[in-house]
Every structure is written in C-alpha cells, then in structure tokens.
Amino acid sequence: MEETYLSAYVFKYGLEKALKKTGNIEEVTSRMIRDVSGGVRVEDDISPEGLIWIDGDNFNTWLKPKIGQCQADGSFKTVYQAAEHVAPDPYSIYPSSGKCTADGLVGADGKVRKNVI
Structure with a gap:
C-alpha cells in the first residue's frame, strides 16, 4: 500500500520535472516522465517511511530497510x-538473469532482454 502512495508522488514529481523541461503539457510523454524520474526524491515530510529516492541507473528505490513486529492492535x-x-539491487538473487538498468534487463551478452516476465 505504501508503495502505491509513494509512486503517486514519484509520478507527480516526474511530471513536474518534465513540465519544467518542456514548458508545455502537450509535449510531455509518458517516456519523458519515466526518463526524468531518476533522482526524484520523496522527502520525510511526505513519505511514511522517511526519505526515499529513485535510482537513476535502474529506476528502483533507495530506502532504509526495516523489520517490524505486528502488534495486537494491528x-x-x-x-x-x-x-x-x-x-x-534488482534481480540480485537471479544473477544469471542479468543486470537491471535504466534501459532494461541487460544479459551477460550486453543485450537488453525482452519478455523476461
């Protein structure tokens, strides 16, 4: 649930960066929003888990891992x-799958792999 909440802010900030780049909403594309989202930060005052940001190399999230204990009150x-x-470090438990990059999943041969899911 938290990831959905945070992704709405990542989208918002990515859209704002794309708008700043183009100056015109008509020129903004979904690919442009994705491309400018590397480095987007969701600060402590908005993120329930504290500061997070999007890695520009693989578009995954930097965060502080936590271990929680469920209480009787939920x-x-x-x-x-x-x-x-x-x-x-996406796909780190599947080293033979390749390395996750901004361009996609890159195999040992250096080619972006398609249809890996």
Whole structure:
C-alpha cells in the first residue's frame, strides 16, 4: 500500500520535472516522465517511511530497510532499521538473469532482454 502512495508522488514529481523541461503539457510523454524520474526524491515530510529516492541507473528505490513486529492492535512496531539507505539491487538473487538498468534487463551478452516476465 505504501508503495502505491509513494509512486503517486514519484509520478507527480516526474511530471513536474518534465513540465519544467518542456514548458508545455502537450509535449510531455509518458517516456519523458519515466526518463526524468531518476533522482526524484520523496522527502520525510511526505513519505511514511522517511526519505526515499529513485535510482537513476535502474529506476528502483533507495530506502532504509526495516523489520517490524505486528502488534495486537494491528499497528507495527519497528524493531530494527538500517542506519543508512540501501541501494536497490534488482534481480540480485537471479544473477544469471542479468543486470537491471535504466534501459532494461541487460544479459551477460550486453543485450537488453525482452519478455523476461
């Protein structure tokens, strides 16, 4: 649920960056919004989990991992939080799948892989 909330802000900030770049809403495309979203930050005052930002190399999120304990009232108690933000490493548990980049999933041969899902 939180990711959906944060993605709405990432989209908003990406749209604002694209508008600043073009100056005209008619020239903004979905690809342009995606391309300018690297580096977009959602600050502490908006993000429930604190500052997050989008990695410009693979368009995944930098965040501080947490371990929570569910309480009887349905809330969560944070029992551990990383001291620093952790870089996203998509597909790291599937090293043979390739490396996730801004251009797509790149295989060992250097080519962007298609239809990997």
